[in-house]
Amino acid sequence: MSTADDDAIVARELTKTFVVARKHTGRFAGLRSLLDPVSDKVTVVDRLTMRVGRGELVALLGPNGAGKSTSIKMLTGILTPTSGEVYVDGRVPHKDRTSNARSIGAVFGQKTQLWWDLPARQSFALLRDIFDVPQALYDRQIADFDSILQLSEFWHTPVRNLSLGQRVRCEMAAAMLHDPRIVFLDEPTIGMDVVVKEQTREFLRAQVQERGRTIVLTTHDMTEVARLCERVLLINRGRLMFDGTLTQLKAEHGGTSHVNVTFAEPVNAVSVPGTRLVSHDGMRAVLAPEGATTPEDVVRALISHYPVVNVGVEETNLEDLMRDVYLAQLDAASAASHLA
Amino acid sequence: MATNIASTTAHDRRRGRVHDLRHVARVVGKVTALNVRARMEYRADFAVSVLFGIIWQTSTLMFASVLLTRFKGGLGNFPATGVLLIIGMRLLSHGLYVLIYSNLAWLPRLVDEGRVDGYFLRPLPVFTQLLLSQFNVNAIGDIAVGGSSLGVALTLVHVHWNVAKALYMAAAVIGGLLVEAALQLMLACLLLRSPGSRVLGSWVDELMSTFGNYPLSILPRVVQALFTFLLPLAFVAYFPVEVILGIAPKHGVMSLVVHWSPLIGGLLFIVAHRVWVYSLRHYTTAGG
Numbered sequence: 001m002s003t004a005d006d007d008a009i010v011a012r013e014l015t016k017t018f019v020v021a022r023k024h025t026g027r028f029a030g031l032r033s034l035l036d037p038v039s040d041k042v043t044v045v046d047r048l049t050m051r052v053g054r055g056e057l058v059a060l061l062g063p064n065g066a067g068k069s070t071s072i073k074m075l076t077g078i079l080t081p082t083s084g085e086v087y088v089d090g091r092v093p094h095k096d097r098t099s100n101a102r103s104i105g106a107v108f109g110q111k112t113q114l115w116w117d118l119p120a121r122q123s124f125a126l127l128r129d130i131f132d133v134p135q136a137l138y139d140r141q142i143a144d145f146d147s148i149l150q151l152s153e154f155w156h157t158p159v160r161n162l163s164l165g166q167r168v169r170c171e172m173a174a175a176m177l178h179d180p181r182i183v184f185l186d187e188p189t190i191g192m193d194v195v196v197k198e199q200t201r202e203f204l205r206a207q208v209q210e211r212g213r214t215i216v217l218t219t220h221d222m223t224e225v226a227r228l229c230e231r232v233l234l235i236n237r238g239r240l241m242f243d244g245t246l247t248q249l250k251a252e253h254g255g256t257s258h259v260n261v262t263f264a265e266p267v268n269a270v271s272v273p274g275t276r277l278v279s280h281d282g283m284r285a286v287l288a289p290e291g292a293t294t295p296e297d298v299v300r301a302l303i304s305h306y307p308v309v310n311v312g313v314e315e316t317n318l319e320d321l322m323r324d325v326y327l328a329q330l331d332a333a334s335a336a337s338h339l340a
Numbered sequence: 341m342a343t344n345i346a347s348t349t350a351h352d353r354r355r356g357r358v359h360d361l362r363h364v365a366r367v368v369g370k371v372t373a374l375n376v377r378a379r380m381e382y383r384a385d386f387a388v389s390v391l392f393g394i395i396w397q398t399s400t401l402m403f404a405s406v407l408l409t410r411f412k413g414g415l416g417n418f419p420a421t422g423v424l425l426i427i428g429m430r431l432l433s434h435g436l437y438v439l440i441y442s443n444l445a446w447l448p449r450l451v452d453e454g455r456v457d458g459y460f461l462r463p464l465p466v467f468t469q470l471l472l473s474q475f476n477v478n479a480i481g482d483i484a485v486g487g488s489s490l491g492v493a494l495t496l497v498h499v500h501w502n503v504a505k506a507l508y509m510a511a512a513v514i515g516g517l518l519v520e521a522a523l524q525l526m527l528a529c530l531l532l533r534s535p536g537s538r539v540l541g542s543w544v545d546e547l548m549s550t551f552g553n554y555p556l557s558i559l560p561r562v563v564q565a566l567f568t569f570l571l572p573l574a575f576v577a578y579f580p581v582e583v584i585l586g587i588a589p590k591h592g593v594m595s596l597v598v599h600w601s602p603l604i605g606g607l608l609f610i611v612a613h614r615v616w617v618y619s620l621r622h623y624t625t626a627g628g
């Protein structure tokens with residue numbers, strides 16, 4: 001095992017279990033909960049092992065409730081893990097909170113960390129004081145952030161009056177003001193319009209490429225992932241299911257494309273070697289090539305064996321791929337639990 | 341990458357200063373000034389908050405003075421002016437408590453909004469940031485009424501003042517503020533676990549303002565014991581005023597306890613803060 005500090009982030013068997021009080025129902029439910037507290041343990045992050053190198057931009061993906069935010073909260077030191085090890089910039093975040101705060105920045109898109117009553121600009125100045133950022137660095141950062149994120153249009157407005165997209169942009173600037181090495185972004189593009197999303201992506205790319213920051217982000221926006229991240233980590237039910245590039249993910253999960261075919265007359269059974277039948281209703285069928293089979297192979301096989309009137313190849317978009325992956329994992333998980 | 345390294349060495353040089361109390365004090369000053377300014381933006385709201393504080397506390401005061409004019413001989417072993425001294429000291433302690441610590445009561449909301457999560461990400465104690473989350477304007481009214489009733493009480497009460505007694509009284513006011521802060525901080529720890537315990541906080545608040553204004557000696561012994569050892573209200577103003585008036589017990593354990601009462605607040609607060617630090621380690625955030 002290597003030492004903890006050559007990678008930006010190291011997690012080994014990281015686990016978080018919440019104790020949730022079980023609610024009594026029926027008569028005197030409140031009283032019974034008080035007298036006879038029953039609690040369940042839910043494991044939300046389950047033996048997560050991962051590494052993120054310095055200067056990497058990684059997406060943490062997974063369906064709702066997968067444990068993304070919980071993982072990020074452990075990596076930022078907000079939550080103490082139930083078990084396992086975690087090192088961020090060589091430190092254990094929840095043990096060394098103050099120094100950890102200096103080397104990381106974080107944005108939780110659905111929550112706010114700015115002073116509600118104050119204009120964002122004043123929040124920035126306060127953060128400068130809190131983090132003791134040298135004035136020259138501060139000025140440079142502010143100019144830098146403003147040039148891409150165009151904050152000066154609204155940074156004199158109290159944060160409570162900002163639109164969601166404006167506020168999140170301010171949050172992002174606030175999180176990076178003290179020049180942190182590692183940045184965590186939990187759904188940073190939530191509520192942003194297309195133009196602002198593109199600005200934000202440009203901003204994040206610049207932060208990685210020019211400033212050498214490490215960024216871990218979560219999002220449900222697949223376009224974002226495709227445009228921004230080389231590497232994705234997929235978690236589901238708290239477990240790491242995949243770690244690699246998007247291309248690898250596409251390859252592993254079969255058909256990056258579908259073949260849509262229309263027959264001249266209803267066909268009883270469609271079967272082409274090296275494919276998976278996605279759907280079939282008499283006159284129409286959708287097939288997904290698997291393994292080494294290419295869409296062209298499928299088209300050729302279909303034409304030579306069936307009364308084909310129309311055939312087309314459709315590239316699967318990332319959104320569909322993700323849905324397939326999530327659903328496949330759900331099936332696998334429920335099959336496993338039936339066996340157990 | 342180069343920029344990061346350069347700024348880190350600059351940071352390292354400055355790092356020590358963060359732990360420096362002066363730095364924290366400066367941050368506290370700046371944030372408070374901005375918070376006050378932010379509240380002043382809504383002038384009407386600001387004025388109403390101050391006024392409300394004054395009216396609220398004055399009504400307490402009026403009730404007490406009605407009571408005292410009815411019982412000219414005082415309450416129990418207490419002269420009427422001594423009761424006024426209790427009220428003045430407690431109101432001032434409470435006003436200072438509201439000024440500094442009353443954001444504790446907002447903890448559940450701050451947790452829900454994810455603000456507490458944010459406090460973990462800055463190089464200042466979570467507790468300090470919690471206290472700085474907003475400025476409580478009604479503290480101004482509380483302190484104004486507390487200060488003036490204490491002033492009136494001081495002109496009426498028959499005490500031979502000297503420096504030691506004055507310092508003792510000041511310590512007692514701070515001790516009283518810390519008793520209340522310690523109790524609410526303990527409750528805040530409970531709030532971190534279950535937001536439902538919020539009612540407990542207002543209940544304690546209610547108890548303290550209802551019973552805190554009168555000499556506990558008028559209450560049954562059992563209740564006196566409860567307010568000494570369970571909800572240590574007796575330490576807020578009652579015991580110190582007994583000492584100032586020279587009617588504190590002269591012998592036994594209680595004599596010791598009563599004379600050292602200003603210290604109790606500090607001790608309780610230290611214990612409560614320990615519990616707080618422990619609770620933060622077991623903090624579970626709002627989902628999201």
Ligand SMILES: Nc1ncnc2c1ncn2[C@@H]1O[C@H](COP(=O)(O)OP(=O)(O)OP(=O)(O)O)[C@@H](O)[C@H]1O
Pocket residue numbers: 018019020042044062063064065066067068069070071624625626627628
């Ligand atoms: N404090 C808590 N106590 C109990 N359960 C919790 C707590 N926080 C989160 N959970 C549960 O843990 C699971 C994972 O939550 P988490 O917020 O990490 O999911 P997520 O991957 O971020 O989902 P989303 O995409 O919806 O943001 C959920 O089922 C959630 O209900």
Ligand SMILES: [Mg+2]
Pocket residue numbers: 068069070186628
């Ligand atoms: Mg989430």
